[in-house]
Each structure stands twice: as structure tokens, then as C-alpha cells.
Amino acid sequence: MDKLKRFAVDYVTYVVKGSPAFYAWIALLCALILGLLYGTYLHAADGLRYTGLTDQVHDGLYLANFVFLVGIAAGAVTIVFPAYVYHHKALHSVAVLGEMLAISAVLMCMLFIVSHMGRPDRLWHMLPIIGIYNIPNSMLAWDTLVLIGYLFLNFIGGFYYLYKKYTGQPLNDKFYLPLIYVSIVWALSIHTVTAFLLNTMPSRPMWHHSMMPIRFISTAFAAGPSLIVLIFLIVRARTRLWIENSAIDLLATIITYCLGLALFLTLSEVVTDLYANTEHAMGLQYLMFGMHGFNDLVPWFWGSLAAMIVAFAILLTPYWRTNYRLLAIACILAFCGIWIEKGMGLLVPGFIPTPIGEFTQYFPSTLEIFVTLGNWAVGFLVLTVLLKGAIGILLGEIAYAATAQDKTISGNAEVSIAPELT
Amino acid sequence: MHVTNKEKICNQQSPAEGCACSGQAPGAAPADNVSSRRNFLKSAGMLSVNSLLGTAALMTMSDDARANMDWAEWFQGNYRLMSDEEKALARARLERRYSREYGKAVTVDGTPAQEGVLMGYALNIKKCIGCRRCAKACVEENNQSRGKDQEIEWIRVLKMEKGEFSKEKMNQGYPEGLGIQVGGNAYSPAGVVLEGEHYYQPEAVPEKGSVYMPIACMQCEKPPCVKVCPVRTTYREADGPVVIDYNWCIGCRMCMSACPYWARRFNWSDPKLPKEAMNPVTHYLGNRPRMKGVVEKCTFCIQRTRKGRYPACVEVCPVGARKFGNLLDPNSEVSRIIERKQVFRLKAELNTYPKFFYFMD
Structure with missing residues (x-):
């Protein structure tokens, strides 16, 4: 128990210390969070009236970001899977960073759902026993279940690993490995269920196809590792933790496969829907070309497609893919392209036209954008703290022995951690 | 405390x-x-x-x-x-x-569901003149929010074209020059479809060349909105109507996505309901004033129909296009219409089994 207390104290004292650049980054995030607080106050006081949402297009930026971030959370498995199933050495040593990303992403998902809800003060109605949990009927209930499960799996797995590293004890594989294997399968489930959330509604023909879960997973396994590669490149440049090239190269390969598959599925959908061009294809047609003079989403679709194609071209060429500057550009393009594809490219046109054929354009209000940025800022704040702590432990800068030696065995411990500090 | x-x-x-x-x-x-x-x-x-x-x-x-x-x-x-x-x-x-x-x-x-009753509705689209008195009466009866800021109407009347085929359009085939001919009159809307204009502002109704089809909640026997609700705040009452406990709704809007008839409305802010216009005779599951952040919809005027009265829209319809009654009673108007006329339900292919029937004379 004393060890655990010491772990918490050491962890916190380590993560709050940093360079001026670190504090500037935290200050920027906090400024954005102020916008979120103001927006949340307005939502609580006056309802969702300050959003761009209407009875016609009643889910927008918040739900789109939720859907996207579920993918990012699931994408963390692209580190864990090769590390523990294929025993990829370089990824194995930093797999815990993936779990930290998953924790932050699920947290953001929850924040976006709270922003999206009309009555967040009644969230307790969903709690079993004191409320009603409509399982197995409601896909939203399933989604809540798998997301909370995923959060716990990653939190327990990640912090168990860090704590053992901290104390210098060996991992109990009988406890840890099953946790990891369950979390790998669970990662697939979170994005699958999120796809089911949308595609089980025949009232929205644009979503109602069985391809959505696999498309969600392929885009998630492109966007997730894209973010991870960017994080790895930053970690390599800004901290003393060195991440092997082979780890980054493997992730780049995964992004290439999954982005290619995502593009193929997009093409399949376009051909399937537009060939016969029934009434059910109107959402897609509106998205791609505009209809009846409404064409707000057209640049988003083509912009997203262009970003994904350029990213794919860079990734497909080994000479470019191994140039980490170009790889970073490809990752940014893939990440942004998929973010647009989930929101403006999938969620919004699902509501246009409405079931009675009405075209209503949606554009997020300034407040919605601020709240969205704020939710992302909270996520990045948590991610920064978690990554900093995890890196500190991986480097041995936070270690039980290191603090214990001050009081007891001076000298010995210092020698043992010295090589890692260099 | x-x-x-x-x-x-x-x-x-x-x-x-x-x-x-x-x-x-x-x-x-x-x-x-x-x-x-x-x-x-x-x-x-x-x-x-x-x-x-x-x-x-x-x-x-x-x-x-x-x-x-x-x-x-x-x-x-x-x-x-x-x-x-x-x-x-x-x-x-x-x-x-x-x-x-x-x-x-x-x-x-709080009158509960009545024994031996299954509420049903029938609408004669041949008779409807598109005056929208039903929509207005519904707003007054059911305490919907009104005014520019947030206007909620549960009934929408769709105006559709009777259809016009003309010589002038003959050469407007599409796509041109790609080898496959599409008739120039292909894109002329005709007849009763679910897509229609519901913001029409005519001098007088009925307009020449138009047909009207009012829609509202279809009170499905197998409602998709009920299935998706994560907290079961919306449910089907034993006598038929699908209702919402406004105090239990968490405002997630899944039901609005799931509804294939666009029948549900959301309170984006506190409803604007003038004191003097408020209808004080309410039902818990029906027309009591709602609050911000919850979903609402037609309940077949549960506050009236459970007391043996007609829904407000039926009462106000000047041409008698709207009929309401007990589907379990073979002598009710609705049962007799189903018996004698050819009725249809909207989007029957979705297996929602509405208790709202359309028919023509």
C-alpha cells in the first residue's frame, strides 16, 4: 500500500515538472478548456439552442467526433497486437503508450457524448439498478458497455504494467497476458458496435449497409496508427525515449493496408449506390455532388478523398514511406481525411435528405466548434500527462528504488539505474 | 437534507x-x-x-x-x-x-390504458385539402413550443404534384450522349410518395395540380424508436400509442434517427409556450408542458382519447378526412374503413406496422 502511495506521489511530481515549452502547451490546452466550460455552461443553462443542429439534422459535430474517437481508441490495438501476438520487440517495449492513447481517446468519447446529450444531468437514468439500462435492445447501451469495458481494460492493463515497471517487479503473466488478449478483441468490438449504432437504422438508408463495421475498422486502423506515428515522432524528438525505426515502419505498413482497404470500400459504396441511383442513394449523391442547389458538403467529401489518396500514394511508395518527414505528412493527411469522412462525410449526409425528402444543410455553430476544441483539449491534456508519466517510468526516471534509496540504501540503486539515464 | x-x-x-x-x-x-x-x-x-x-x-x-x-x-x-x-x-x-x-x-x-382498446387512425388522402387546420389545432391542444425561436409541429402536411407529362420535356433526357436513353419526363414527380413540400404558403387551398398527405407519428405496433432508446423512456402503451416519459428522457436523440417517418421533435431550448395559450388539461404521457433537452411527438391526444374524446386533429378537420377509433371494435369507424376500403401504410417494407392507415374513396 505504501508502494502504491509512493507511486502516485512520484508519478504526479514527475508529470507536473517540465520545460517552458511543456507549460506553454498545457496553458494552450487550458485556454481551450475554458471555451469548453463556457459552452457546457450555455448548454446546461439554455439547452442545445446555440448549436447548428435542427430537427432535420439533429446529430452533428459532437456525435461525429465521438464516432471518430472510438476509432482512435480502437486503433491503439495496432501497437498492442503486433507487440504481444507477433512479439515485435520495438513495439513491445512501448506498447503501454498505445494503452495510454486508448484511455485518452475513450475519455474524449465520453465527453463528446455528454456534450451531445440534451439532458446530461439525467445520465444516471442509464445506470443499472437505479436507472434503466435497455440491454440487449439498445445499441447505445451496448456501445456504452463496450467503451467502459475498454477503458477499464486499458486503465488496468496500462497502469499495472507501469506500476510493475516502477517497483521493478516482474509482471505476473497469468494476470497480464489474458488482459492484453481480451483488450485486443475488445478493441475490435468497440468500433464494430459503434458502426451498429448507425447502420441498424433502416430509416437512414445511407447508413443501412453491412459494410459499415469493416469500413469503420479499416479507417480506425489507419487513423489510429497515424496519430501514434505522429506521437512516436514527437516522442523521439522531444524526449530521451528512443522508439525504434522498425516500430514506426511496421505502423506505416499497417496504415498503408488499412487505408487502401478503406479507399476500396469507399469505391465499392459509391459504385453500389450510384449505379442504380435509387432514392436511397440521395444522401451519397448530395454528399458527392450536391443536390437541388445544396452543396455544402461537396468540398469536404472531395477534400477528404484527396487527402486519403495522397496519403495512400506516399505510404505505398517505400522510398517516401521511410522518409519520416513525408511519413508525418501522410499521417496528418490520413488522420484529417478520415476525421472529415466520419463527420461531414458519413454522419451529416445520413440525415440529408430527411425521411420525408427534406434537404436541410447543417453547419456547426461557433459554440459547437469551441466545445469540440475544448473536448479535444481535455483529451490531449490527459494524453500529455499519461504519456509523460509512462515515458518517465519506461526511462526509469520514476522508479521505486530511486526514491527509496534516498532514505535507505544509498549508492547501490543509483548505480543500477545509471545506464538507463544516459 | x-x-x-x-x-x-x-x-x-x-x-x-x-x-x-x-x-x-x-x-x-x-x-x-x-x-x-x-x-x-x-x-x-x-x-x-x-x-x-x-x-x-x-x-x-x-x-x-x-x-x-x-x-x-x-x-x-x-x-x-x-x-x-x-x-x-x-x-x-x-x-x-x-x-x-x-x-x-x-x-x-394519469388515466391508464383502457381494456379492450387498440387505438387506430385512418386518413382519406382524397379528401384532404391541405388547409393544415389539424397541425394548428394540434399545437394548441398539445402545448407545443411556438414562435419564431422554436416552432414545433407534430403534424406536417406534405404537398405533392399530381404529375405532369409534357411534350417540351421529351428531349431533356439524361444522361445525354452516354448511349443510354432516359426519358425526358423521367424526373417529373407524380402521385403519392412520401417526399413532399411541407412549407407551402398558398393563397388558397386546395391548389390546382397538388395532392396533400398529412403525416405525424404512425404509432407503430413495432416501433423502431422504442427499440433504440437506451433508457426505455419511450415505450408503447397497452392501448397502442407510443409515448415518452419526458422526465426520464436523456436527450440522446437516437429515437429521432431511428424514426422512418420524421415524427419526433427535440426541444433545443426551453419551449416557448405563452401562459394564456397553455392548455391546462393535460396527461402525464401526453400534452403536459415539456422541458428543454427532451424529445416529443404525437400521442394520439392521449389526454382526450382515453376519456372517450376524439383527437384534436380529427375534431377540427373541416372535410372529415381524419378518422379515429378502436381497432378491436368491429363497428368503429376505423375498423369499418379497413374492412371496406383499400388502405395502405407508409413504408410498409420496414415492418413497423403503423396503426395509421391511409385510404382513398
Whole structure:
């Protein structure tokens, strides 16, 4: 128990210390969070009236970001899977960073759902026993279940690993490995269920196809590792933790496969829907070309497609893919392209036209954008703290022995951690 | 702590206020019932997360709303699962709040589903002239939000083209020059489809060349909205209508996505309901005033139909296009229409089995 207390104290004292650049980054995030607080106050006081949402297009930026971030959370498995199933050495040593990303992403998902809800003060109605949990009927209930499960799996797995590293004890594989294997399968489930959330509604023909879960997973396994590669490149440049090239190269390969598959599925959908061009294809047609003079989403679709194609071209060429500057550009393009594809490219046109054929354009209000940025800022704040702590432990800068030696065995411990500090 | 707060509110209640709920006044409630409620409040109060959320909810409300909202309403359970006593208490609480808010004696009825009744509706699209008196009567009866800021109508009347085929269009085939001919008249809308214009502003109705098809909640026997609700706040009542417990709705809007008839509306802000226009005869599951952040929809005027009256839209229709009745009674108007006319239901392919039928003479 004393060890655990010491772990918490050491962890916190380590993560709050940093360079001026670190504090500037935290200050920027906090400024954005102020916008979120103001927006949340307005939502609580006056309802969702300050959003761009209407009875016609009643889910927008918040739900789109939720859907996207579920993918990012699931994408963390692209580190864990090769590390523990294929025993990829370089990824194995930093797999815990993936779990930290998953924790932050699920947290953001929850924040976006709270922003999206009309009555967040009644969230307790969903709690079993004191409320009603409509399982197995409601896909939203399933989604809540798998997301909370995923959060716990990653939190327990990640912090168990860090704590053992901290104390210098060996991992109990009988406890840890099953946790990891369950979390790998669970990662697939979170994005699958999120796809089911949308595609089980025949009232929205644009979503109602069985391809959505696999498309969600392929885009998630492109966007997730894209973010991870960017994080790895930053970690390599800004901290003393060195991440092997082979780890980054493997992730780049995964992004290439999954982005290619995502593009193929997009093409399949376009051909399937537009060939016969029934009434059910109107959402897609509106998205791609505009209809009846409404064409707000057209640049988003083509912009997203262009970003994904350029990213794919860079990734497909080994000479470019191994140039980490170009790889970073490809990752940014893939990440942004998929973010647009989930929101403006999938969620919004699902509501246009409405079931009675009405075209209503949606554009997020300034407040919605601020709240969205704020939710992302909270996520990045948590991610920064978690990554900093995890890196500190991986480097041995936070270690039980290191603090214990001050009081007891001076000298010995210092020698043992010295090589890692260099 | 909440308990004393609650009791204070109960005690402030006096007959002099002219509240129409005197029959169900808290003082009249049996003692054991009060204590069970007290236990419930205590146990609920122990959930600190709840309390925090509740505090946040109360703190962020405008002064008026805060004065009118009390803890007990926030902590109340789902209406469907309440005991009869709890239901009566919940309604009495609302009657006090509404009476205070709207400055008149408001009743909140709780008449349950009637035995041997399955409510059904039939609409003669041949007769409809598109006057939209039904939509207006519905707003007045059911206390919808009105005004420019937030206008909610449960009934929308779709205007559709009778269809026109012309010589001039013959050469407007599409796509041109790609080898496959599409008739120039292909894109002329004709006949009764679910897509239509519902913002039409004519000089007079009916307009030449137009047909009208009013839509509202179809009160499906197999409602997709009910299935997707994560908290079962929307459910099908035993006598047919699909209702919402507005106090239990969390505002996730899944039901709105799932509805294939665009029948559900969301309160994006506090509803704008003028005091003088408020209809004080309400039902808990029907036309009682809603709050911000919840979904609402047609309930077949549950506050009227459970008392043996017609829905407001049926009563107001000047051409008698709207018919309402008990589907289980072979002699009801609706049953006779189904028996003698050819009826159809909208989007039958979705297997929602609406209890709202369309027919033509």
C-alpha cells in the first residue's frame, strides 16, 4: 500500500515538472478548456439552442467526433497486437503508450457524448439498478458497455504494467497476458458496435449497409496508427525515449493496408449506390455532388478523398514511406481525411435528405466548434500527462528504488539505474 | 437534507392556491408511502455523483426554472415502473409546478390504458385539402413550443404534384450522349410518395395540380424508436400509442434517427409556450408542458382519447378526412374503413406496422 502511495506521489511530481515549452502547451490546452466550460455552461443553462443542429439534422459535430474517437481508441490495438501476438520487440517495449492513447481517446468519447446529450444531468437514468439500462435492445447501451469495458481494460492493463515497471517487479503473466488478449478483441468490438449504432437504422438508408463495421475498422486502423506515428515522432524528438525505426515502419505498413482497404470500400459504396441511383442513394449523391442547389458538403467529401489518396500514394511508395518527414505528412493527411469522412462525410449526409425528402444543410455553430476544441483539449491534456508519466517510468526516471534509496540504501540503486539515464 | 427541502415545498401547498390537484394533495398521501419515498430519496442522495449532477443542473438553471424545479422531480424514477402511489405523487408535483408556472389550475391526468382498446387512425388522402387546420389545432391542444425561436409541429402536411407529362420535356433526357436513353419526363414527380413540400404558403387551398398527405407519428405496433432508446423512456402503451416519459428522457436523440417517418421533435431550448395559450388539461404521457433537452411527438391526444374524446386533429378537420377509433371494435369507424376500403401504410417494407392507415374513396 505504501508502494502504491509512493507511486502516485512520484508519478504526479514527475508529470507536473517540465520545460517552458511543456507549460506553454498545457496553458494552450487550458485556454481551450475554458471555451469548453463556457459552452457546457450555455448548454446546461439554455439547452442545445446555440448549436447548428435542427430537427432535420439533429446529430452533428459532437456525435461525429465521438464516432471518430472510438476509432482512435480502437486503433491503439495496432501497437498492442503486433507487440504481444507477433512479439515485435520495438513495439513491445512501448506498447503501454498505445494503452495510454486508448484511455485518452475513450475519455474524449465520453465527453463528446455528454456534450451531445440534451439532458446530461439525467445520465444516471442509464445506470443499472437505479436507472434503466435497455440491454440487449439498445445499441447505445451496448456501445456504452463496450467503451467502459475498454477503458477499464486499458486503465488496468496500462497502469499495472507501469506500476510493475516502477517497483521493478516482474509482471505476473497469468494476470497480464489474458488482459492484453481480451483488450485486443475488445478493441475490435468497440468500433464494430459503434458502426451498429448507425447502420441498424433502416430509416437512414445511407447508413443501412453491412459494410459499415469493416469500413469503420479499416479507417480506425489507419487513423489510429497515424496519430501514434505522429506521437512516436514527437516522442523521439522531444524526449530521451528512443522508439525504434522498425516500430514506426511496421505502423506505416499497417496504415498503408488499412487505408487502401478503406479507399476500396469507399469505391465499392459509391459504385453500389450510384449505379442504380435509387432514392436511397440521395444522401451519397448530395454528399458527392450536391443536390437541388445544396452543396455544402461537396468540398469536404472531395477534400477528404484527396487527402486519403495522397496519403495512400506516399505510404505505398517505400522510398517516401521511410522518409519520416513525408511519413508525418501522410499521417496528418490520413488522420484529417478520415476525421472529415466520419463527420461531414458519413454522419451529416445520413440525415440529408430527411425521411420525408427534406434537404436541410447543417453547419456547426461557433459554440459547437469551441466545445469540440475544448473536448479535444481535455483529451490531449490527459494524453500529455499519461504519456509523460509512462515515458518517465519506461526511462526509469520514476522508479521505486530511486526514491527509496534516498532514505535507505544509498549508492547501490543509483548505480543500477545509471545506464538507463544516459 | 433533500427530504426536508421537499417537505417544505409540500407544506407550502395550500388550498388557497387553487390547485386542481387537491384530491391528490401530498397531505392526503398515506404515511407509509411518504416514508418509502423518504427512503428512496435518502438512498438516492447517497449517490454523490447524482447529487453533484443535480446540483449542477439546478445551479445552471434560470431563476424561474430553479424555483419551479424541486429535487423530488429530478430524482423520480421512470413513470412506467412507478407504483400507483408514486405516479400520483409525481403528477401532483407537476400540477403544482405547472400551476405556478402558468398561473392557472393545471391538471395532469394519469388515466391508464383502457381494456379492450387498440387505438387506430385512418386518413382519406382524397379528401384532404391541405388547409393544415389539424397541425394548428394540434399545437394548441398539445402545448407545443411556438414562435419564431422554436416552432414545433407534430403534424406536417406534405404537398405533392399530381404529375405532369409534357411534350417540351421529351428531349431533356439524361444522361445525354452516354448511349443510354432516359426519358425526358423521367424526373417529373407524380402521385403519392412520401417526399413532399411541407412549407407551402398558398393563397388558397386546395391548389390546382397538388395532392396533400398529412403525416405525424404512425404509432407503430413495432416501433423502431422504442427499440433504440437506451433508457426505455419511450415505450408503447397497452392501448397502442407510443409515448415518452419526458422526465426520464436523456436527450440522446437516437429515437429521432431511428424514426422512418420524421415524427419526433427535440426541444433545443426551453419551449416557448405563452401562459394564456397553455392548455391546462393535460396527461402525464401526453400534452403536459415539456422541458428543454427532451424529445416529443404525437400521442394520439392521449389526454382526450382515453376519456372517450376524439383527437384534436380529427375534431377540427373541416372535410372529415381524419378518422379515429378502436381497432378491436368491429363497428368503429376505423375498423369499418379497413374492412371496406383499400388502405395502405407508409413504408410498409420496414415492418413497423403503423396503426395509421391511409385510404382513398
